[in-house]
Amino acid sequence: MIAFVTRRLLLGLLTTWLISVLSFAIIQLPPGDFVDAYIAQLASSGSAVSAEEARSLRELYGLGQPFYVQYGKWIARVVVGDFGESMEWRRPVIEVIGDRIWLTLALSFAALIVTWTLALPIGIYSAVRQYSFADYIFTFFGFIGIAVPNFLLALVIMYFAFTMLGASVGGLFSAEMTLAPWGWEKAWDLIKHLPLPAVILALAGTAQLVRIMRANLLDELRKPYVVTARAKGLSEMRTVLKYPVRAALNPFASNLAYQFPQLISGGIIISIVLGLPTVGPLLVKSLVAKDMFLAGTIVLLLGVLTVIGTFISDLVLMWVEPRLRHQLD
Amino acid sequence: MTTRRKFLGSTAVFAAAAISTDALAQVVAGKGQFGASGLVGNLQGPTQSTVIPTSFKEAPQLAELVKAGKLPPVAQRLPAEPMVIKPLESVGKYGGTWRRAFIGPSDGENGNRIMASDKLLFWDFTGSKIVPSVAKSFDISADGRVTTLHLRKGMKWSDGAPFTADDFVFWFEDIYGNKDIVPAPIADMAAGGKAGKVVKVNETTVQFVFENPYFLFPSMIAGDTLIGGGQSVQQSSARSYGAYAPAHYLKQFLPKYSSEAEVSTKAKAAGFDTWVRHLHVKKDWQLNPEIPTLGPWRTTRPINTPTWVMERNPYYYVVDTDGAQLPYIDTIVMTLAENIEVANLRAMAGEYDLQERHMDLAKLPVILENRERGKYDVHLDLAYNGADTTLHVNMDYRADPLIGKLLGTADFRRALSMGIDREQLNETFWLGLATPGSTAPAEAMPENPGPEWRNKWSTLDIAAGNKMLDGLGLSKKDSDGYRLRPDNGKRLVIELLAVKAFMDWPKHAEMIAQHWRKIGIYGDVKESERGLAFQRMLSGDHQLFVWTNGGTELLYLYPSWALPTDVSNGAYGVEHAKWYASGGTHGTKPSDPHMVRALELFRGAAGQQEAERHKTAQEIWKIMIDQQFHIGICGQSPALMGVRLASRRLANIPGRTCIAQHCRTPGSAHPESWFYKA
């Protein structure tokens, strides 16, 4: 048991390290560096940086040094909690990310909750009442959910919210709440703004989970022990819920971990369309501006969050199904 | 008032005095479509009054602070001779929050432009006349070597500290003169290749002294230049120019006034690697709420947060004709819009009070539809520059000798220009609201070479274009009708590097490439991210770059998008720019004698008197258009910052404002004179 947990933990750390190298490497891949992007920005706003100044800026930011030196500098500071300074935002990365990472998590969690609360009952229903009218309806909408790219959905819904409902567009807070300090009122404001993006984000995942749940449960229901249970006269409700659903839930748990990066990825696009203050737009902008410390930190944080997610789901899975421990190794 | 007379009396100072408001109005009246839309108003705006009111008023919040003893009375906060603005319609009342959009920390210009009256000299609302601003007047010596600025007695920084000639000397010696902060001197501070200097005469008099005549200098001070941009533009985003700086505040961050060790420790404690980086942040009004400024508002929540908030400057040096200290509006709250679509939708929902930046001309029909709903009026402001979309030709392309040779050939460039159907582009991308033609500035501008240059080589003429190309030995074509390279028989491909920025330029390029099919030229559109595109340009790796030529309406003040003078812009060949900027010691001399001639004329103009200087500019424009160094498509349109949505609650909003680099749109309309009716 302890051996298993330690082993998973060590692997998680290894994964984290690989993620850190990879995220830093990705940021280094694009041609050009921050100073070039910075010059471009200034040029577009009608100002200019001289070549000499660019050179001194580059020196200042240590951009001329080799990869491993820059990575080493970065990771040494990351370990002690100093994520460096965002060159574009000109303030510590951690401050720039600040609330955004929690809002990203809030959005992803909201989407996850939507996914589960919808997928579970629908999945069970569709399996038990296979080929019923409702099953077809659910399946149909499920497939629509998978098939319509969510960014398209986001834009269309936002536009219709604007034209039909007169709803405030984009954002996770009302205008007067953005400046307010955190408190119940602000939290309530957030809760009011969350459902729309959360549902858009959850749609694809929900459809997938319904399908998984339905398929798993169907497999379980065909097994001899269910037939036996039925034959013994167990109520249908009990027959289904007691063991088959529990067994069918396993993939749910193991899927949780991998749903997370998907939700976060999807959230990035939706956030860009809807103008949500999550890390999504920040990441894209920082990649475009080659703000490497900021982009690196975001990818790292998201990666680490998923590793933690995977770890937790492993623990959950082990708790649900001790049998699987060996398989997991 | 004697100095005021001196200002008006000095002869050689109005860089663009030849433009009259009437002339600009005529440009509009001549175009049926603008008249019919009812969206293009008359050029108007606040003016300056010479009558200084005898008593002064202030905003209620400030009055309370005065009562509480936290602020000196308004009369003591204002300079002895405040600037007096006569608002467009009427004097206003205090209060209100101006809601506006910005798109991130790189959008500092959004606020800089509102702060434009921290410039030493500025332009009136027509953009044609230099007027006093921070400096109450100036004069220039008869030989053009000395420009003297007269400051306002008793003028104060936003923290109450006196603003004097010492702040200029401090900037010149301790900021500009410090190699760690400003590594290379700027061309603005030199005449005839010799560096000038800043001299304090007394508390309120400061001189810029040059060894050679520099009649252009007052215009440079008024223009959006490195020397004249003002504190908000030129001391933000890691720039360190702008002629003056708050000495009393910034000294604590400079090694000279303590020690290298001490300022470095201070920087480290604040989380910065070096004291220079620390200084860059500390002197940046967008980032540091503490920095003393001269503009109408000052930052209270910095730009690198989701809301950029500005609050009135209690020491602002401007009053209205009633003696009420400006600004009328208490607060500016800019909210971060993560993308342009969201910014435009919010504007249409009436969530912004006045917004011209980031408003998309392509959305005009939708913007108009939502006027009642969002309770705003729409104004279209027409720009003065010749071409919102320009194909800037790399005159120093070396990656492919044949292409390089063709791009360096005037007839090839002319043929490309004549192969473009500008009417089509105008209709598609400007909704017919632009003037098709060359890159020449608006006819009403003093540097315009004459109306015949609008269409020179710049109208669709496929037959002539084909003939020219045939004449260049490019007569062989492939089965698709595209011309073949004479060297290897492959298809001749010309690359258009385009960035999706102020306009959807890749789309413009796509259409141009389609038009070129008729002259047998295969145009290959290379859409690129902005940073990468500029990087390619700096390494001379582009063939044609699609961008605006905004700013060239006053060529001397902003030549970057017309001639290779700016080493940070490689549009026409960065080596040529280096050659020009270094006076021939670096870079390579352009091989095209016409380009050399244009650059020589440009260099010589700084020492010329105004009328002569305008003639020189016209000469340069004739060369540039005849040679087609840059191919103009369509311009003088509202596409760049000219679609203005103004809440109906606001008053003193001009029907039409100046859209030009030097006008600092909306700066020259003096936002501090706008107010909320209800």
Add this chain to the structure above:
Amino acid sequence: MATDADRYAVASQAQLIWWRFKRHRMAMISMVVLAVFYILALGADFLATSDPQATDSRTSYIAPQPIHLFDADGSFRPWVAGIKGVRDVKTFKLVYTVDSNRRVYIEFFGHGYKYSFLGLETDRHLMTLKDAQRGEGIYLFGTDLLGRDLWSRLAVATRVSLTIGLVGVTISLFLGVLLGGLSAVYGGVIDTIIQRAIEVIRSLPAIPLWLGLSAALPNDWSVTQVYFAITIIISLLTWTDLARVVRGKFLALREEDFILAAELAGASQLRIVFHHLLPSFTSHIIAAVSLALPAMIISETSLSFLGLGLRPPAISWGILLQDAQNVQTLALAPWLLLSAVPVVLVILAFNFLGDGLRDAADPYG
């Protein structure tokens, strides 16, 4: 019944799968839909009614126009009405008036723009207009801002997007089978390394990875080069699912009796893998592939949406959708959203097909 049972007993596995598959109605329909789409893709240029790249401001934002099948005398002679646009000076909208008196007749197999079909140069198209004036055309799905015909663009985009999926999935399949197989067959360190790699890739949010990798593509690459690079990028991140399926199946089948039998009979490891293991779950792989394809297609659209995928003048579904990603399209030219229809249809079809195949893959189940 008896004959059925007999047939069942003697049928080959492929036959069994096919029978089983046929019972899945949606999967059958989907297969037909996909076949139609691939045929469309193959004949994209032939089906296009006008040059998908040709721009004209006079045809900007035309709403979809019907084809009238019968002429005034009732004879079958398809035509479209003449159309003229002006810009309203007050609203700045383009207003088109349809002139039903002017009939422009459709010509079948007429001459249009030149293209090459399977190496043959031709300019024949299914439908073109006879004696059309400038601004007149067959606008089945309307036009975009630049006045390009959406139907023709969609046809060409379908070819690009469908093949990008196929090429991508082939690469994924290769990587997936190879690495998944290696992982299962050799186990131990190799297995651990591959499993770790899969875990790392899967725990990275995909979008940042795509962004980073796509941003790294050299700017001077041609459309074709970018196309293949994007395909490779997408498949580098999607092989993990296939690898998992392959590994899982390998591990499960290794315990089966027939493998033991083969081992006892002295078959080599490779022979067992290629002769016994792989064939026994080809159907599973096919199912997994058809489920991976939609992910590929969505990936391409997402990348293009973020401006990091294919770039114009290439035409793909993603690019068409990106064109529709703005307020003015939704308000003024909502028909541009029609580009989403084939995306949705194809993704749906692949999903149903995959479902059907997966169900059928195990015909004894």
